[in-house]
Amino acid sequence: xxxxxxxxxxxxxxxxxxxxxxxxxxxxxxxxxxxxxxxxxxxxxxxxxxxxxxxxxxxxxxxxxxxxxxxxxxxxxxxxxxxxxxxxxxxxxxxxxxxxxxxxxxxxxxxxxxxxxxxxxxxxxxxxxxxxxxxxxxxxxxxxxxxxxxxxxxxxxxxxxxxxxxxxxxxxxxxxxxxxxxxxxxxxxxxxxxxxxxxxxxxxxxxxxxxxxxxxxxxxxxxxxxxxxxxxxxxxxxxxxxxxxxxxxxxxxxxxxxxxxxxxxxxxxxxxxxxxxxxxxxxxxxxxxxxxxxxxxxxxxxxxxxxxxxxxxxxxxxxxxxxxxxxxxxxxxxxxxxxxxxxxxxxxxxxxxxxxxxxxxxxxxxxxxxxxxxxxxxxxxxxxxxxxxxxxxxxxxxxxxxxxxxxxxxxxxxxxxxxxxxxxxxxxxxxxxxxxxxxxxxxxxxxxxxxxxxxxxxxxxxxxxxxxxxxxxxxxxxxxxxxxxxxxxxxxxxxxxxxxxxxxxxxxxxxxxxxxxxxxxxxxxxxxxxxxxxxxxxxxxxxxxxxxx
Amino acid sequence: xxxxxxxxxxxxxxxxxxxxxxxxxxxxxxxxxxxxxxxxxxxxxxxxxxxxxxxxxxxxxxxxx
Numbered sequence: 249x250x251x252x253x254x255x256x257x258x259x260x261x262x263x264x265x266x267x268x269x270x271x272x273x274x275x276x277x278x279x280x281x282x283x284x285x286x287x288x289x290x291x292x293x294x295x296x297x298x299x300x301x302x303x304x305x306x307x308x309x310x311x312x313x314x315x316x317x318x319x320x321x322x323x324x325x326x327x328x329x330x331x332x333x334x335x336x337x338x339x340x341x342x343x344x345x346x347x348x349x350x351x352x353x354x355x356x357x358x359x360x361x362x363x364x365x366x367x368x369x370x371x372x373x374x375x376x377x378x379x380x381x382x383x384x385x386x387x388x389x390x391x392x393x394x395x396x397x398x399x400x401x402x403x404x405x406x407x408x409x410x411x412x413x414x415x416x417x418x419x420x421x422x423x424x425x426x427x428x429x430x431x432x433x434x435x436x437x438x439x440x441x442x443x444x445x446x447x448x449x450x451x452x453x454x455x456x457x458x459x460x461x462x463x464x465x466x467x468x469x470x471x472x473x474x475x476x477x478x479x480x481x482x483x484x485x486x487x488x489x490x491x492x493x494x495x496x497x498x499x500x501x502x503x504x505x506x507x508x509x510x511x512x513x514x515x516x517x518x519x520x521x522x523x524x525x526x527x528x529x530x531x532x533x534x535x536x537x538x539x540x541x542x543x544x545x546x547x548x549x550x551x552x553x554x555x556x557x558x559x560x561x562x563x564x565x566x567x568x569x570x571x572x573x574x575x576x577x578x579x580x581x582x583x584x585x586x587x588x589x590x591x592x593x594x595x596x597x598x599x600x601x602x603x604x605x606x607x608x609x610x611x612x613x614x615x616x617x618x619x620x621x622x623x624x625x626x627x628x629x630x631x632x633x634x635x636x637x638x639x640x641x642x643x644x645x646x647x648x649x650x651x652x653x654x655x656x657x658x659x660x661x662x663x664x665x666x667x668x669x670x671x672x673x674x675x676x677x678x679x680x681x682x683x684x685x686x687x688x689x690x691x692x693x694x695x696x697x698x699x700x701x702x703x704x705x706x707x708x709x710x711x712x713x714x715x716x717x718x719x720x721x722x723x724x725x726x727x728x729x730x731x732x733x734x735x736x737x738x739x740x741x742x743x744x745x746x747x748x749x750x751x752x753x754x755x756x757x758x759x760x761x762x763x764x765x766x767x768x769x770x771x772x773x774x775x776x777x778x779x780x781x782x783x784x785x786x787x788x789x790x791x792x793x794x795x796x797x
Numbered sequence: 798x799x800x801x802x803x804x805x806x807x808x809x810x811x812x813x814x815x816x817x818x819x820x821x822x823x824x825x826x827x828x829x830x831x832x833x834x835x836x837x838x839x840x841x842x843x844x845x846x847x848x849x850x851x852x853x854x855x856x857x858x859x860x861x862x
Contacts (some may be wrong), residue, residue: 395809532812644830648834648837650834651831651834651837652838654835655835655838655839659839661842662842722854
C-alpha cells in the first residue's frame with residue numbers, strides 16, 4: 249500500500265517535469281547569419297516521434313536539427329502504452345533500458361461487462377523476447393528519456409541539436425531543399441534543410457501550411473481521460489469495462505503508470521458539455537463511483553478527447569516527409585499512435601541515410617510511403633473496428649456486441665471477438681517492392697516483409713545483434729563473412745539452432761527447414777530468405793531492398 | 798472452397814423448427830433479440846469458415862445469384 253506522502257512526493261516530482269524547460273530557448277548563430285544556413289535534416293516537433301527520428305539519424309552520423317514551438321515535455325500522461333516492437337527500436341536508439349526500468353510492465357488484462365468479469369488474457373504466453381509485450385510509461389517520461397539520449401549523443405560529439413521555442417511559420421519547398429521561416433522569442437529567421445521530417449502531431453501546422461489533405465472518419469464520442477494519484481493496490485493489468493454500473497451504457501479503462509499514477513478513461517458519449525465535464529466537481533464523483541467511496545486519490549490531469557481515424561494520402565511530399573500523428577491518426581484503442589510513429593522513423597531513417605550518402609536512389613524513399621501507408625491502414629482498420637465494438641453505432645450492433653460479451657463469459661470461442669483494442673503489433677510489409685520472393689519453406693512469421701522476432705541466445709538476445717545495418721543472418725548455413733553491393737556492406741551473423749536451447753530461434757526462423765539464410769534490413773525487417781546462400785540471389789536482394797531493382 | 802448448403806440438410810426439420818420457436822417462448826423482445834444474436838455467433842463458430850459464412854450472409858439477405 250502506498251502512503252499518502254509518497255503519492256504527494258510523486259506528484260511534486262511530476263509537477264516539476266512540467267515546469268522546467270527541457271530544451272530552453274537559446275539564440276543560435278543561425279539567427280544572425282547573413283544568409284540562411286543549410287542543414288542536412290530538420291525535424292519539426294520534439295515529441296516521441298521527432299526525437300526518435302533525430303536520434304536515429306544522429307547515431308548514423310547525419311547532421312540533424314530539431315525545432316519545437318515549446319520547450320518542455322508534453323503536459324499530462326498522453327501516450328502511455330509502449331509496445332514490444334517500439335521498445336526494440338528504442339534499444340537500437342540507446343534508450344530502451346531506462347524506459348523499461350521506469351515503466352510498469354504488464355502482460356495481463358481483464359475484461360468486465362456490466363458487473364461481471366467476463367474473462368482475462370495474457371499477451372505473452374510465448375516468451376523468448378527480451379522485451380515485454382507492453383510497458384506503461386507517461387509520455388513526459390518517454391520524451392525526457394529521449395532528450396537524455398540526445399544530450400548523451402551531444403556529449404559524444406554527435407551532430408544533433410534541439411531548439412526550443414522555435415516555431416515554424418512558413419515552409420517553402422524546392423526541388424533540392426526546403427526553406428523554413430522560424431519564429432523565436434527574439435524574432436524570426438530563415439533556415440534551409442536538404443530534408444525535413446514533419447513530426448508535429450495530429451494538428452500538424454506543417455501539413456496545414458503545405459495545404460495537404462487529411463481525410464478520414466470522425467467518431468462522435470467523447471472520452472474523459474484522467475490521471476489520478478491514489479493509494480490503491482490494483483495489479484499491473486489493463487482493466488476494461490463494457491457498460492459498467494458506474495458508467496452505464498458506456499465504457500471505462502484503468503491502467504497503471506509509474507509513480508502511483510493511474511490512467512482512467514471514461515467514455516462520455518457525444519452530446520456533452522466538455523468544459524462542465526472537465527471540472528473537478530464533476531470528475532471526482534465519477535471516479536469515486538468507479539474506484540469506491542473509500543479510496544483516496546488526487547486528480548493530476550484531466551482532459552476530454554474526441555478522435556478521428558484518418559491519414560494523409562501520401563506521407564512523402566518531395567523533401568518534406570511526414571511521420572507519426574501528422575501523417576496518420578487513429579483512435580487510442582490499441583495503443584497504435586506513438587507506437588506506429590516510432591515505427592515510421594525506424595522505417596524512414598536508414599533509407600534517408602542511404603539516399604543522403606548517395607548509396608541509394610531518392611526513389612527508395614517512396615517505399616517509406618508504401619510500407620508505412622500499409623502500416624497506417626492496418627492500424628486504422630484495427631482501431632476503427634475496436635471503436636465500433638466499444639461504441640456500437642446501431643441497436644443491432646449493440647445487441648451483437650453484448651451477445652459476444654455474454655458468450656465470452658461462458659465459452660472460449662467468443663473471446664477473440666471481444667475487441668477492447670487490438671494491441672499494437674508490428675505490421676508485415678507484405679507486397680513491399682523491397683522484398684524478394686520467399687525462397688525458404690519457413691515459418692510465416694519471418695517471411696519477407698516481417699519484422700524479426702526476438703530469440704534468446706544464451707545470456708544474450710538476437711535483436712541487438714541485428715541493429716542498424718544490413719545483416720546476412722545464417723542459421724546452420726554457409727555464407728561469406730561480408731559482401732559488398734554497390735557500396736553497401738552486409739555483414740554476416742552466423743548462428744546455429746544449438747545457440748538457443750529453448751529452440752525459439754528454430755521455431756521462429758527455421759520451422760521444418762534445416763538451415764536458412766536471411767537478409768535483414770537495418771530496421772530489422774526481413775528483406776529476403778533462402779535455404780542456402782546463393783551469391784547472385786542475395787546480391788539482387790540487397791539491390792532490391794535499396795530501391796535499385 | 799466449401800459451398801454453403803442451401804438444399805435440405807436437416808434430417809428432422811420440423812423438430813429443429815419447433816425447438817427454435819420453443820427457445821423463444823416467454824422471452825421479451827429484447828431477450829429474444831439477444832438470444833438470436835448469441836445463436837448466430839455459436840453457429841458461426843461451429844461453421845468456422847469465413848467463405849461459407851460470407852455466402853450465408855448473402856443467402857440471409859435474400860441475394861439471388
